Amino acid sequence: MSLLDVxxxxxxxxxxxAVTDFDLHLVPGxxxxxxxxxxxxxxxxxxxxxxxxxxxxxxxxxxxGDLSGKKPCRITQAGIARTFQNIRLFGSLSVLDNVKxxxxxxATHGVLASVLHGSKHFAGEExxxxxxxxxxxxxxxxxxxxxxxxxxxxxxxxxxxxxxxxAARPQLLLLDEPAAGMNTNESRDLVRxxxxxxxxxxxxxxxIEHHMDVVMSICxxxxxxxxxxxxxxxxxDEIRANxxxxxxxxxxxxSS
Amino acid sequence: xxxxxKATLRKAWMRTTMGLALVSVxxxxxxxxxxxxxxxxxxxxxxxxxxxxxxxxNLINGFTGQFSIGHAGFMGVGAYVAAxxxxxxxxxxxxxxxxxxxxxxxxxxxxGMPTLRLRGDYLAIATLGFGEIIRVVIVNLDRVGGSxxxxxxxxxxxxxxAFSFAVITIMIIRHFINSTHGRACLAVREDEIAAEAMGVDxxxxxxxxFSIGAGFAGLAGGLFAHLLTFLHPSSFxxxxxxxxxxxxxxxxxxxxxxxxxAAVGLTIMNELLRRFAELRMLVYAAMLIGIMLLRPxxxxxxxxxxxxxxxxxFLIKKLRLGKTKEGRSSDESA
Numbered sequence: 001m002s003l004l005d006v007x008x009x010x011x012x013x014x015x016x017x018a019v020t021d022f023d024l025h026l027v028p029g030x031x032x033x034x035x036x037x038x039x040x041x042x043x044x045x046x047x048x049x050x051x052x053x054x055x056x057x058x059x060x061x062x063x064x065g066d067l068s069g070k071k072p073c074r075i076t077q078a079g080i081a082r083t084f085q086n087i088r089l090f091g092s093l094s095v096l097d098n099v100k101x102x103x104x105x106x107a108t109h110g111v112l113a114s115v116l117h118g119s120k121h122f123a124g125e126e127x128x129x130x131x132x133x134x135x136x137x138x139x140x141x142x143x144x145x146x147x148x149x150x151x152x153x154x155x156x157x158x159x160x161x162x163x164x165x166x167a168a169r170p171q172l173l174l175l176d177e178p179a180a181g182m183n184t185n186e187s188r189d190l191v192r193x194x195x196x197x198x199x200x201x202x203x204x205x206x207x208i209e210h211h212m213d214v215v216m217s218i219c220x221x222x223x224x225x226x227x228x229x230x231x232x233x234x235x236x237d238e239i240r241a242n243x244x245x246x247x248x249x250x251x252x253x254x255s256s
Numbered sequence: 257x258x259x260x261x262k263a264t265l266r267k268a269w270m271r272t273t274m275g276l277a278l279v280s281v282x283x284x285x286x287x288x289x290x291x292x293x294x295x296x297x298x299x300x301x302x303x304x305x306x307x308x309x310x311x312x313x314n315l316i317n318g319f320t321g322q323f324s325i326g327h328a329g330f331m332g333v334g335a336y337v338a339a340x341x342x343x344x345x346x347x348x349x350x351x352x353x354x355x356x357x358x359x360x361x362x363x364x365x366x367x368g369m370p371t372l373r374l375r376g377d378y379l380a381i382a383t384l385g386f387g388e389i390i391r392v393v394i395v396n397l398d399r400v401g402g403s404x405x406x407x408x409x410x411x412x413x414x415x416x417x418a419f420s421f422a423v424i425t426i427m428i429i430r431h432f433i434n435s436t437h438g439r440a441c442l443a444v445r446e447d448e449i450a451a452e453a454m455g456v457d458x459x460x461x462x463x464x465x466f467s468i469g470a471g472f473a474g475l476a477g478g479l480f481a482h483l484l485t486f487l488h489p490s491s492f493x494x495x496x497x498x499x500x501x502x503x504x505x506x507x508x509x510x511x512x513x514x515x516x517x518a519a520v521g522l523t524i525m526n527e528l529l530r531r532f533a534e535l536r537m538l539v540y541a542a543m544l545i546g547i548m549l550l551r552p553x554x555x556x557x558x559x560x561x562x563x564x565x566x567x568x569x570f571l572i573k574k575l576r577l578g579k580t581k582e583g584r585s586s587d588e589s590a
Contacts, residue, residue, distance in 0.1 A: 050453060076455035084453075090446035092558065093439075100436070101443045105455040107436045111464070114435030115428050117272070121435060122265050128436060168455050 003028045003204050004049070004080075004172055009058030011044050011228075018044040019228040022058070024206075026172065031198050031205045033219030035212075035239075037248055041228040042208045043085055046174050049206075050082050051075040062172070077105050081170035083161040085177045085208070091150035095141055095160055098149050099132040102167035132167060139163040139193075155186050159193070166197065172204045173197075179211045187211050191218055216240070224248065271568050272427075278563075279423055286415070297415050301483055303523040304418035305476045308425045310503035310515035312472030315429055317501070318509035319438065320465035321445025322372060323380040325497045327473050329387030332492030334360040334474025336400055339409045339481040349412045353421075353478040360474020361467045363390075368466035372459065387497055394489045405488040406481075413483040421479060422516075425472050430512055432468070441465050445510075506547055508554030513561040518554075 006024040010017070019041040026032060034042050047053045049060050051072040060067045067075050081102070090098050109124035136142045139159045144152060149160060158178055165173055178194065179187040195218050198205055209215045215222060216236040224232040224239060226248040232239060239245055290296040313327045338356030341347035347355075371382040395403045432438050440461045443451035452458050481487050503522055507515030525543075529536040547554075 052449070052453075071457070071459075072449075072452040073455050073457045076453060081455075082453055084450065088447050088450035088453075090443055090450065093442055093446060097439055097442070101439050101451070101456065102454040104436050104440050104443075105457075109436070111432070111435075111437050114437055115431050117268060117431050119261070119265060121431075122268065123261055125436065126261050126264060164454065 001028075002026055003030075003063060004206075005059075005061040006045075006049065007059050007061065009045075009048055009055045009060065011041070011048055011053055012056045017228050019048065019055075019225075022048075022225075022228075022230065024223065026204050026206065028171070028204055029202065030221065031194075031207065031219055033215040033222040034206060034208045034225060035210075035215055035222060036225035040225040040248075042225055043176060044228075045225070046082060046176055046206075046208065049075075049174065050080060073105070076168055076170070079171040080174065081165040081168040081172075082174035083158075083165050083176055083178060085180065087157050087161055089149040089157060089160060089164070092148055094146050095149055095152065096129075096132055096136065096145040098160060099135055099164050099167045100128050102164045103128045103131055106169065135163045135167055138197075154181060158182070158190070162193075162197070166201065170203070172206065175205060175207045175209075177208050177210060179209055179214050182211075187214055190214070194218060266572060267568055270572050271563060274563055274568060274571065276423075283416075283419055286419075291415075298483070299524060299527050301413065301415045301418045302480075303520045304415070304422040305479050305483070306500070306503065306519035306523050307422040307516045308472055308476040308479070309500045310507060310519040311425055311429055311512055312469045312476070313500050314504045314507070314509070314512070314515045315432075315441075315465050315472075316469040317504055318511065318515075319433055319445060320441040320462060322462055322466065323376055324383040324466070324469070325380050325494070325501055326367075326383035326385075326387030326390075327469075327500045328492040328494070328496035329383075329390035330360040330364055330470040330473035331477035331480065331496075332390050332394060332489070333363050333470075334477030335481040335487055335492070336394060336397075336406065336477075337474070338478030339406060339487055340400060342412070342482065343406075343409050349417075349482065353475055356478035357471045357475040360477065361471030364467040364470025364473075365463060368463040368470075372462040372466060384494060384497070387492070387494055391489050391493050394492070401487070403489060405486055407486050409481055409485045409487065411482065411485045413479045413481075418479050418483070421475060425475070426512055426516060429468075429472075433512070437461070437464075442510075502544065505554055506544070508557035508559070510558040511554070511556040511560055514554055514556030514559070517556070517561075 002025045004024070004026040006022055009019060009022045011019040022045060034045065036042050044053065048055045051067065051070055054069065062078055062080060065078065067078065090101065107124050107128060109120045113120040133142065133145070136145055139162070141156060141160060141163065144156065149157065152160060162175065162178065175194070179190050182190060191214050194205065197203060207215065207219060219236065222233065222236055222239045223230055224245050231244045231248060232242045286300060290300070309327060309331060313324065316322050316324045334356035337359040338352040341352040341355055342349060367386050371379060371386070374382055394400065400406045440451070440456045443454065443456050444458050444461055448458050503518045504515045506522065507518030529539055532539065
């Protein structure tokens, strides 16, 4: 029984075939890496899964429920949360509010309760605040909670984005290059963090990453994409030894 | 309910009570100082109506980040509907106001559904076009006077009415903004794609903010109609929309108290400049340019003039609220 099934998905933009015949099946609790050279179509895969793009053909199925044609917010509500390659925080809102917003669709109080300031409003808001603070605590962002998100240093913005995605309480978390722009120490910390939330929250994670050390150390299964097609998949060791992968990354050997 | 919630509840009620007390003092002060002078009262009443318009427009433009410049159109819908009900059917004032506001909100909903897919300038043009449609429709409705204007509307709105509704508007919009629903609107403003990815139904909240804003504009229109007792389509043209937009820009995007203060200031300034006749628009323009140069984000962008938390807590302590049964829970909340 798989959590996510991506069945034969193709995504074409006019004549450009960004992704062709993409197949992916995630078992609950898995941590899978998606790698490939620049422009291979990795982020397009994420955008198709999260409903930003409607695939040209093929279907995305979560928990046996078809996600095609659903708006991104409905897909998030169904249990898929994501982070973005180029950080997309709510810049001029506080760190705390950023996390609170992702809890929004779990809120039980309606607009009327809020406008009339009923006790339901206060109870509901308090739950949201409490949960958001718990998450900030896990990510070591509590001292920063009142700061504007855009004023955080880069590494903390990355962490805040993951915290925010977790606030939506997903079953499946999609991380788009979480270690981008980090130095070795920072990315090592990040690996530990991802590993930890993976176990602690019982999450299934799909990870795009360029830092090979990150991918190789935490993913038990890796899918390699090149020119929109899967060229290899398997364990880190198999991927390392796969000639097609080496070719895609380093180029073909010139025989002279 | 747990202790913390009780403390929060107590604080919120204390804050509201203190706010209302301050507002009452302000009201009594104004009544005491100028109630004898019909001219001043009229200006202050107009200022209150403009507060409603500026604050509700900022819900759409400043908080939700949608650029609407058709606010006078919604005001016109509310004004004509309410005036029609009181003039033709002798409907009670409150009922007429409510129906006018509801009509404007409905029109806002209908206009918002298709146009809120547009962004930035495109949405601005669409709302501008809509505002003109409303005006042209009114001009061609002979039943309400057409281009001659609508006369014979009973004079009901006074300072007390306008002031009360301004306070209610501010309270409702403040409560909305400070809730998870308001945060959803802020998320739409900050980054629509990220908001959607975090499970916020962006279309729903855009349309909701637009309808609520339009509804309050309709309410302001109803008050306006029964203040002047005469309506003319030119009161709801594009330039009027710009007036309210200016109040928001000067007061500050994403603030409630800023545009409210700007609405009062600009209304009064408009009157003061009346004696300079043709120089008036020149001074007005110069002031706007000055503000844009010195403080382009507006007076209170993203901030509020509010009672400091300390004062609220101080008063709770002084009055020993909540210490009767649960011991020291109010201390813990501090």
